[in-house]
Amino acid sequence: MSKYKPTIGMEVHVELITNSKMFCGCKNGMGLETNPNTNICPVCTGQPGAISVPNAQAIEFTVQAGLALNCHIARDSKFDRKNYFYPDLPKGYQISQFDQPICANGFLEFTLKSDDGSVTGTERVGITRIHLEEDTGKLIHEGKDTLVDFNRACVPLMELVTEPDINSAQEAKRFCEDLRLLFRYLGISTADMEKGQMRCEANISLHEVGKDRLSGTKVELKNLNSFRAVERGIEYEIERQTEVLDSGGTVYQETRGWDEKKGRTFLQRNKEDAHDYRYFPEPDIAPFKLGEAYVNLLREKLPELPTEKRNRFVKQFGLKLENASTLVANKEMAGYFENVTSELENWMSEEDHKFEEKDITTLYRLSANYILTELARKVADSEKGMSELKISAENFAELIKIVYEGEINSSAAQTVLEEMFLTGADPSHIVDEKGLAQKSDEVELGTIIGDILLVNPGPVEDYKNGKDNAIKFLVGQVMAATKGAANPQVVMQILKEKLK
Ligand SMILES: [Zn+2]
Structure with missing residues (x-):
């Protein structure tokens, strides 16, 4: 000292x-x-x-x-x-x-x-x-x-x-x-x-x-x-x-x-x-x-200042101080986030059911996370600014919505976002075109899993002999067979039942 x-x-x-x-x-x-x-x-x-x-x-x-x-x-x-x-x-x-x-x-x-x-x-x-x-x-x-x-x-x-x-x-x-x-x-x-x-x-x-x-x-x-x-x-x-x-x-x-x-x-x-x-x-x-x-x-004539905006993001959208502060540090990104939230608000007001406070916060936080991690990384790698971004706030909000509703899993979301970033296309179209919709149907997944177990007797034997890690290999095989579209939680559950 x-x-x-x-x-x-x-x-x-x-x-x-x-x-x-x-x-x-x-x-x-x-x-x-x-x-x-x-x-x-x-x-x-x-x-x-x-x-x-x-x-x-x-x-x-x-x-x-x-x-x-x-x-x-x-x-x-x-x-x-x-x-x-x-x-x-x-x-x-x-x-x-x-x-x-x-x-x-x-x-x-x-x-x-x-x-x-x-x-x-x-x-x-x-x-x-x-x-x-x-x-x-x-x-x-x-x-x-x-x-x-x-x-x-x-x-x-x-x-x-x-x-x-x-x-x-x-x-x-x-x-x-x-x-x-x-x-x-x-x-x-x-x-x-x-x-x-x-x-x-x-x-x-x-x-x-x-x-x-x-x-x-x-x-x-x-x-x-x-x-x-x-x-x-x-x-x-x-x-x-x-x-x-x-x-x-x-x-x-x-x-x-x-x-x-x-x-x-x-x-x-x-x-x-x-x-x-x-x-x-x-x-x-x-x-x-x-x-x-x-x-x-x-x-x-003063605009909203960074400190005010940061505090408002915490209060209005339930963001963590860190995330609010990182968003505000990039004025364009903060503006983009707000546009996405207003698209999400439009969508929520059109739905039949009323959203609970905690669901709304989840949606806002999910948006902030995707913008600050996945999107920010792509923008930085491309060496172009937010102003040249091809993804409209409406399409970004749509992506958040389908992730939130479990229509696609997080790995499919990466693929969709990549395509959106390159072409600016609508996420639902990309999901249809690439067959990325998350498969949660137990009957359909059950058939695929049955086939995977048949052609992989080694790992099946390992799992039965107490090697718990072998199941991860089998989940991976199912994900590959479904091009990443299977719901991993459902796959895990069916696998465990079948391996008993
Ligand atoms: Zn002069």
């Missing part, structure tokens, strides 16, 4: 998918392949005298993110200049927000999971602030040369800073995963970490158990370009700092990078203080007000 405990805070940058860039009329080319320096203008390349005009849609997206993260939305806000020199920053300053961010004092509640994916609890991390700024250009290093591409310069960038509420690398990773999911539900960013649309940094310090949790020295960790990097990078940094402290050394306040290939962090630079940036109010953009009516309108 280590005598130190980590305190972790996150800083997350997200590119917003607005139509145009943050302060000019250029198209927001985020995620598009364009030739370098073709999507630029005098404003985003910092030409003298060019005037910046803020993007209303980007402000709207930021307010929505703030509302979804339970933040206080500022009544009065403004943009500021953050002055520094870097070759990818043509203006010599970045337009950002200093002391009046659009959002402050919120939180994100997310689920904690164990390695096998089961939900072990929930955690809440405070959001200190969310502000809006512009992205920089990109430097491309080629051999001895460095090239610069300004296509990304001035793309709207939202920065979110958390309270130091996180206590482990796993928690940090889960926080980032659920944060990305939230951005995707809001439709404000595709937040693809591999493409740099969402970039995470962690502030990590260690304190001795029993002492103030903020008493350690903070190290800033950059280059965390995937969820795995967030977890591994923080884990490494905790170990590194523990070793430094254990050997009587000093942890310095510095910025370190994560080297994914070498699996270690390395020193980048000593930390600048905020005043080094010489922030001052952006003179070209007037301070702005975010009125109550405007904020309320945006609040009404």
Whole structure:
């Protein structure tokens, strides 16, 4: 047991998918392949005298993110200049927000999971602030040369800073995963970490158990370009700092990078203080007000958020928290599940008998299981998204219905689903065409079993001599003879009777 405990805070940058860039009329080319320096203008390349005009849609997206993260939305806000020199920053300053961010004092509640994916609890991390700024250009290093591409310069960038509420690398990773999911539900960013649309940094310090949790020295960790990097990078940094402290050394306040290939962090630079940036109010953009009516309108436009949907799936459909949480993690899959359940509801309302609560729950859970296991696997293997799925929700519900009613057994269901996945065909047609309807007729199965016993005297003898496993071989023979359509329970029962 280590005598130190980590305190972790996150800083997350997200590119917003607005139509145009943050302060000019250029198209927001985020995620598009364009030739370098073709999507630029005098404003985003910092030409003298060019005037910046803020993007209303980007402000709207930021307010929505703030509302979804339970933040206080500022009544009065403004943009500021953050002055520094870097070759990818043509203006010599970045337009950002200093002391009046659009959002402050919120939180994100997310689920904690164990390695096998089961939900072990929930955690809440405070959001200190969310502000809006512009992205920089990109430097491309080629051999001895460095090239610069300004296509990304001035793309709207939202920065979110958390309270130091996180206590482990796993928690940090889960926080980032659920944060990305939230951005995707809001439709404000595709937040693809591999493409740099969402970039995470962690502030990590260690304190001795029993002492103030903020008493350690903070190290800033950059280059965390995937969820795995967030977890591994923080884990490494905790170990590194523990070793430094254990050997009587000093942890310095510095910025370190994560080297994914070498699996270690390395020193980048000593930390600048905020005043080094010489922030001052952006003179070209007037301070702005975010009125109550405007904020309320945006609040009404918020979609159902992942946490709400997850809780509703548990309540409305009786799903286990784990399954609800996995479904919700894929927005399209969650939508598909809901379409399947409404098809099942239609079917149940048309039936003569009334369904009991427990039967309805069984149907919903069966749907969720088939979607999360069989279907999800096929979708992943095909490397196509849910949007290209050929199986209509109506046909999927039909499959669930015939499995539920015992018309086909689970191995036949696999065959039917495979065919549905390839062709989109109606499951009942596939069952008829392939003769997959489950055979439960005792007379018919009795005849088939009689024949199997006659041609397999060896296993019959083994079973009678106490080798119980021999019966499994015989069941297998019956299943093969019926092309997998026999009802295994009925087969087992008849076999046992005949072998007495
Ligand atoms: Zn431009």
